[in-house]
Amino acid sequence: xxxxxxxxxxxxxxxxxxxxxxxxxxxxxxxxxxxxxxxxxxxxxxxxxxxxxxxxxxxxxxxxxxxxxxxxxxxxxxxxxxxxxxxxxxxxxxxxxxxxxxxxxxxxxxxxxxxxxxxxxxxxxxxxxxxxxxxxxxxxxxxxxxxxxxxxxxxxxxxxxxxxxxxxxxxxxxxxxxxxxxxxxxxxxxxxxxxxxxxxxxxxxxxxxxxxxxxxxxxxxxxxxxxxxxxxxxxxxxxxxxxxxxxxxxxxxxxxxxxxxxxxxxxxxxxxxxxxxxxxxxxxxxxxxxxxxxxxxxxxxxxxxxxxxxxxxxxxxxxxxxxxxxxxxxxxxxxxxxxxxxxxxxxxxxxxxxxxxxxxxxxxxxxxxxxxxxxxxxxxxxxxxxxxxxxxxxxxxxxxxxxxxxxxxxxxxxxxxxxxxxxxxxxxxxxxxxxxxxxxxxxxxxxxxxxxxxxxxxxxxxxxxxxxxxxxxxxxxxxxxxxxxxxxxxxxxxxxxxxxxxxxxxxxxxxxxxxxxxxxxxxxxxxxxxxxxxxxxxxxxxxxxxxxxxxxxxxxxxxxxxxxxxxxxxxxxxxxxxxxxxxxxxxxxxxxxxxx
Numbered sequence: 278x279x280x281x282x283x284x285x286x287x288x289x290x291x292x293x294x295x296x297x298x299x300x301x302x303x304x305x306x307x308x309x310x311x312x313x314x315x316x317x318x319x320x321x322x323x324x325x326x327x328x329x330x331x332x333x334x335x336x337x338x339x340x341x342x343x344x345x346x347x348x349x350x351x352x353x354x355x356x357x358x359x360x361x362x363x364x365x366x367x368x369x370x371x372x373x374x375x376x377x378x379x380x381x382x383x384x385x386x387x388x389x390x391x392x393x394x395x396x397x398x399x400x401x402x403x404x405x406x407x408x409x410x411x412x413x414x415x416x417x418x419x420x421x422x423x424x425x426x427x428x429x430x431x432x433x434x435x436x437x438x439x440x441x442x443x444x445x446x447x448x449x450x451x452x453x454x455x456x457x458x459x460x461x462x463x464x465x466x467x468x469x470x471x472x473x474x475x476x477x478x479x480x481x482x483x484x485x486x487x488x489x490x491x492x493x494x495x496x497x498x499x500x501x502x503x504x505x506x507x508x509x510x511x512x513x514x515x516x517x518x519x520x521x522x523x524x525x526x527x528x529x530x531x532x533x534x535x536x537x538x539x540x541x542x543x544x545x546x547x548x549x550x551x552x553x554x555x556x557x558x559x560x561x562x563x564x565x566x567x568x569x570x571x572x573x574x575x576x577x578x579x580x581x582x583x584x585x586x587x588x589x590x591x592x593x594x595x596x597x598x599x600x601x602x603x604x605x606x607x608x609x610x611x612x613x614x615x616x617x618x619x620x621x622x623x624x625x626x627x628x629x630x631x632x633x634x635x636x637x638x639x640x641x642x643x644x645x646x647x648x649x650x651x652x653x654x655x656x657x658x659x660x661x662x663x664x665x666x667x668x669x670x671x672x673x674x675x676x677x678x679x680x681x682x683x684x685x686x687x688x689x690x691x692x693x694x695x696x697x698x699x700x701x702x703x704x705x706x707x708x709x710x711x712x713x714x715x716x717x718x719x720x721x722x723x724x725x726x727x728x729x730x731x732x733x734x735x736x737x738x739x740x741x742x743x744x745x746x747x748x749x750x751x752x753x754x755x756x757x758x759x760x761x762x763x764x765x766x767x768x769x770x771x772x773x774x775x776x777x778x779x780x781x782x783x784x785x786x787x788x789x790x791x792x793x794x795x796x797x798x799x800x801x802x803x804x805x806x807x808x809x810x811x812x813x814x815x816x817x818x819x820x821x822x823x824x825x826x827x828x829x830x831x832x833x834x835x836x837x838x839x840x841x842x843x844x845x846x847x848x849x850x851x852x853x854x855x856x857x858x859x860x861x862x863x864x865x866x867x868x869x870x871x872x873x
Contacts (some may be wrong), residue, residue, distance in 0.1 A: 290408035298472045298493040300486060301401070301461070306393045309490040310386075317386045320379070322356050322437040324372065329861050332371035333841040334359060337812070339371065341841060343434065353358035354447040355438045362431035363389040371813065385735055387433070394461055395431055401459070401492070402426060424654055429458070438469060456611060462491040497609065512548035520604070521634065521719035531632045533728040539753065541760045549754060553769075556680070557581025568786075575774045576752045576788025579681070579741070584673045586768040588666075593745050595666045596802050598659070600636050600717040602652065610651035612639060619647060623714065625733050628847045634795045636728040642671040642711035642806065667713070674741055674806045675711055681739070681772065682706060682808075689782060689821050692717045701819060709738075709808055718749060718793065718801040729793035729801070735775035736839060737809030742771040747801040750785060753790040760792070776854055777809060777839065780831045783818035788854070812836045831857045 292299040322329075334341040338360045342353070360368040365387045373380035396850045402425070416422055447755070449469055464470055468485040472493075483491050486529045519531075543551045552570035554577050556562060570577035600607075618640045626633060640648040644668045653660035682705070686696045696702055718729040729749055742776035744750060750763040750771060763771050779788040809815060817833030834842075834857055843853040 286404060289404055292531050293405070293408065293494055296472060296474065297499075298483075298491060300483065300489045301492050302486070302489050304397055304400075304490060308399060310390060310393065311463055311488065313386050314390050314463060317383050318435050318437065321358065321372070321383065321435065328372055329356075330838075331374075332358070332369075333837050338368060339837060342844075351448075352391050353450055354441050354444075355436055355449045357437070358435040360433055362387075362395070362433045362652075366393070371780045373686040391431065391433070397461065398429065398431065400424060402429070405498075407458075421654075428650075432530070438467075455493055456494040456497060458498040459495055460493045462493065464491060497611070517631070521636075521721075525722050527634075527721065527723040527726045531634055532726050533631055533633075533731070534726055536623045537782065539758045539760055541751070542754070542762070545761055545764050549759070551752065551761060552577040554579050554772075555581040556583070556684075560761045564687045567684055571685070571688065571774055571782075571786035574752060574754065575787045576763075576791065577772055578763065579770045579772050580766070580768065582677055582680075582770060584677060584770070588673060589743055589768065590672060591666050592670050592743060592804060593802050595663050596715050596717060596804070597800075599638065599652070599663065599715065606652055607636075610638070610649075619651065623730075625843075626731070628822075629731055633730055634721050635729045635793070636718055637717070638715040640713055641673070642667075642713045645671070670804075671711065671713070671806075677741065678709060678711065678806075678808045679706060681741070682709070685739075685778075685782075685786065686821075688797075689785070689819065691821055697820070698710075705810065706812055708814060710811055712737075712807045714805045714807070716793075716803045716805070718795050718803075720800050721795040721797060724795045724797050725728060727795055729795045732790050732792040734788045734790055735773055735805075735807060736777060736836065736843065737807045738778040738781065739775055739808055740773045741806040741808070742773060743804040743806070744771060745802040747796055749790050749793045749796065749801045750803070762794075773805075775807070775809065777834075777836065779854060780834065780857060781819055781822070783822040785822055785829050795818075809836060828859060830859060832859060 289299070328636045329340045340356075340358045342356060343359060365384045369380060369384060370376070373383075403416055406422060411419070411422070425448070436450070441447055442642055452473065462470065464483075464485055466485045466487065468482050468492060470483040471480045471570060472483060473479075474481045478746050515851075552566065554567045554570060556579060558581065567577070582594065607620045610620045612621040621635075622633065623637060623639060645664045649660060649664060650656070653663075683696055691699070716730070721727050732753070742750065744763075744765055746765045746767060748762050748765040751760040752763060752773075753759075754761045761832045773791055774786050774788050776788045778786060793803070813835050815833045815835050818829040818831055824831055831854070839857075842856050846853045846856060
């Protein structure tokens, strides 16, 4: 980079086209800073396991494996920590809860590194623009170019690859492409990074050169460099957005015929009629109906809730306008890398080898306008209409969530005074957070061979689900196990109990396994509105949920910790909830302590 002539630009263009990655020197980042960063990383990963585990990631930031590793059945020989580069101090309070000198030294070094790398990122972006043939005036004045520069975000991954007794039998990180624009990689003087060179394909080790940074082109940079000009190649290409409407049979990648399954009840009736709770009936009878449904089913239909049916129709209309948008627009909002929200499959879908017959978009319900600038970077009437409807829906559903929570408290036997004045109950109500998933299930030519969403439980407290008038949601009814389809009733919302509410209620209100089937003749839309606590807040059984002289059945756990357990238990016979159960010995000791 010290050679800022056209020769350097041409060299960057050539290696980006032919390799998708290169070594960068003369970049101006002080070599002594790179050494201090390496020193701090080594100190971080040497800390006790208990400290690192309390910062465990469960799909977002923190200590643990990156999300793409969930595709693989085997583990990799490395430790990692992912975080927003602009949020060092709050993130690493999870490691150093009380601060201190080690914390301050670590944060100072990482923040200095971030400032240097962020400035370098803008310089490299401008060099890439020039490599594409853009003039200086276009770079400084182009609407899209300026928007990219102004909104570029940075995520950092800290990686530690310990010494390995049999290196030929393990992998530090499996082959992958990066999902973003481009990645700077600081590596120690131990050569381990390899790029896949095309024609013929062969792995080439990147030299560990003092002071040099490796640069790797990502998938979104590959997608945004037009073929009519220079095309920057990502090191490996990820699969494009699947066009469901372009096929007349289900491809092998989406076939689910060999899944473990249970009988399907042909009709929701009799003992297998999905319970209906009418909130308009504010009597003890409605509370008792909710308690019975939560205990026996783990889910039910909610009517009389007060959310206007015409609003639900407008929400459905906006979702049907969102998903038909061009694939490049949706892909620029893809989840992954630094984005835990966005367009794409939910994290649990990464556990499965087969793909599902659906599109999805996940976002924080309180952050609609900034999130959907990723779809509509220039705003406009479509953007404003979409945001207005989603924000109105969020207000209605958030208020409904509080009412449903109070009804659950009453179903547990809480008095009005306990609900209003209880410390834990008030803290839950004040910190309840909402996430929305927008789901589109296209028409499927062979619905019996595909699945809309595979069977799963929700990890949160409870989920309010708006669904269109096409049935597809099914709940697993216990004793004997069988699938029951939830009726698509106009204006009704489905309610599904999640795993952490199962813990909060000491197992009295149980989480329910549910899935979504697809339809040959009609598309289906749904909006799960998930309510839970902040990711680092511990959930433990409420006192009111524990019978006198009985023990708590579950240990306290944060959402982050629970997601780590879910990852570890996937594919095993035992569920993640069983790992939280208190053993008989633990319970007896706890009970004896409480009696002394």
